[in-house]
Amino acid sequence: MLVNTIFVVLLAMSHGVFAEKMLRPKFKDIKIWSEEKLVSHKVVYDHSDPHLNFSMEVHQELHDVDIHLEVRITNKLDPMYTTTLNTTLNICRILGFANKSPVGRFVHGFIREFGNIVESCPIAKGSYFINKFWWPEDPTTAILPELEFDIIWEAYHIDASKKRTLIMNDHFTGDFTVQDVNNLKPGIFAMLPKSV
Numbered sequence: 001m002l003v004n005t006i007f008v009v010l011l012a013m014s015h016g017v018f019a020e021k022m023l024r025p026k027f028k029d030i031k032i033w034s035e036e037k038l039v040s041h042k043v044v045y046d047h048s049d050p051h052l053n054f055s056m057e058v059h060q061e062l063h064d065v066d067i068h069l070e071v072r073i074t075n076k077l078d079p080m081y082t083t084t085l086n087t088t089l090n091i092c093r094i095l096g097f098a099n100k101s102p103v104g105r106f107v108h109g110f111i112r113e114f115g116n117i118v119e120s121c122p123i124a125k126g127s128y129f130i131n132k133f134w135w136p137e138d139p140t141t142a143i144l145p146e147l148e149f150d151i152i153w154e155a156y157h158i159d160a161s162k163k164r165t166l167i168m169n170d171h172f173t174g175d176f177t178v179q180d181v182n183n184l185k186p187g188i189f190a191m192l193p194k195s196v
């Protein structure tokens, strides 16, 4: 009995020692659509050991690709506090940048560790994936608001005659909530090369 009690207390203490406060997303709804003739893709998320897996099958060579991204983040207690992002990015130009600049190479290298990613344009037929992707986290000490997010991600293929075709259309909704976690992913500084 006493041993049991001590064990429970130790467990509670160790939980207190290792748990850290993190602002983490909790997805409510993930809607994924692919055009299927040029591209098929899938996105899955595991909340308990947070990571995303993204996989994409390119069925025909892609000449050029634009990504349209709309993000809305709203404070649940104060809807006036809303941040939005509405932007279109050209993947081929980003890859050009990633291959030329040191920051681009760092980010690209970081993502590359998670799988087989697109390296250059045109994008060759084949399988691409990112497995167990998660961004670096740092513990939160400030009091943070509970946030709601709404993300729309669309990809367009642009062929040689500039014709645009929607090839991916995903919609993610959920909340960012502060959680006690004991599986913190290392912060951005932990990722930098150790022996410079």
Ligand SMILES: *[C@@H]1O[C@H](CO)[C@@H](O)[C@H](O)[C@H]1NC(C)=O
Binding pocket: 044, 045, 046, 052, 053, 131, 132
């Ligand atoms: C993501 O991929 C990894 C490696 O293949 C696998 O172990 C993991 O279970 C996958 N996660 C989900 C949510 O399917």
Ligand SMILES: *[C@@H]1O[C@H](CO)[C@@H](O)[C@H](O)[C@H]1NC(C)=O
Binding pocket: 070, 086
């Ligand atoms: C984002 O921008 C596009 C084009 O500028 C516009 O059609 C669309 O309505 C905008 N979306 C939001 C949520 O404001």
